[in-house]
Amino acid sequence: MKIAIVTGASSGMGKEFVRQIERFYRELDEIWVIARSEKKLEEIKKSHKTYIRIFAGDMEEDLVYKQVKNRLENQNPDIRMLVNAAGFGKTGTVEEIAKEDKKLQLRMIDLNCRGLTEMTCTCLPWMHKGTRIINLASAAAFCPQAKFAVYAATKSYVLSFSRSLAAELKEKGIFVTAVCPGPVDTPFFEVSGKLPGGMKEAVMADPVQVVKQALIDAKYKKEVSVYGTAMKGAEAATKVLPHGMILKAMSMMEKITKE
Ligand SMILES: NC(=O)C1=CN([C@@H]2O[C@H](COP(=O)(O)OP(=O)(O)OC[C@H]3O[C@@H](n4cnc5c(N)ncnc54)[C@H](OP(=O)(O)O)[C@@H]3O)[C@@H](O)[C@H]2O)C=CC1
């Protein structure tokens, strides 16, 4: 039995991956979808031809990983694709966010880093030659970001982890792609809030295009998928310029766009 697994499938890019995977891999028997909102996952199930198996659970807790592992042991499927899309961010200084909610930044680390790692480790024994792992990092992985500090750090983890894992799994013919988009028009910002000044709106990308690019890049075994000229430019800049200089420039841009 051939399956794909998508975390964060109830919304935004995860949901879009479920939609596009069905077109990419026509021979899939099931797509397993994971998120907290059972209702949203049920809606997604109704709109797909491929059988959608729902795991409604909180990836900050242990139970959902056990449920996925049990099902993997019982059905012994061939995982053709794992998409780790579950994640969230929060805009603000570390101090402000901690004042508002002492645990929030720790929960972010837990979901964005531990959750992604645990789901990957849970699924690895059922991956074979040709399997693709797609990890949602972010352009925030390229450089530290004031007022997005913990989020950017978690995404640097995702990028670093994905590249190391890619090197480890290459011999087995399993390929890992870290997806690093800039701002994408999804409900992400309902949780994260926005930086004042509308800086992100100027480069906001369409989730359909970002996911399409990610699937093409994964097909061609690219380790990093960056959508759009603006973010390709940002990636190049973070490779050649001192990060301190970029942090200063971002702070100046924020002040200018606020005025
Ligand atoms: N939008 C953007 O600008 C960018 C986003 N990204 C990254 O892409 C990924 C997808 O984000 P995006 O689609 O934009 O955002 P959304 O907010 O639309 O989707 C986030 C998904 O994660 C799930 N999720 C959140 N918390 C948990 C949890 N504790 N347990 C299980 N699932 C959870 C949500 O489902 P539910 O609430 O039902 O649990 C939802 O399906 C994230 O990792 C994000 O960091 C990267 C670059 C840019």
Ligand SMILES: N[C@@H](C=O)C(=O)O
């Ligand atoms: N890249 C986006 C999040 O990951 C953002 O800049 O908001």
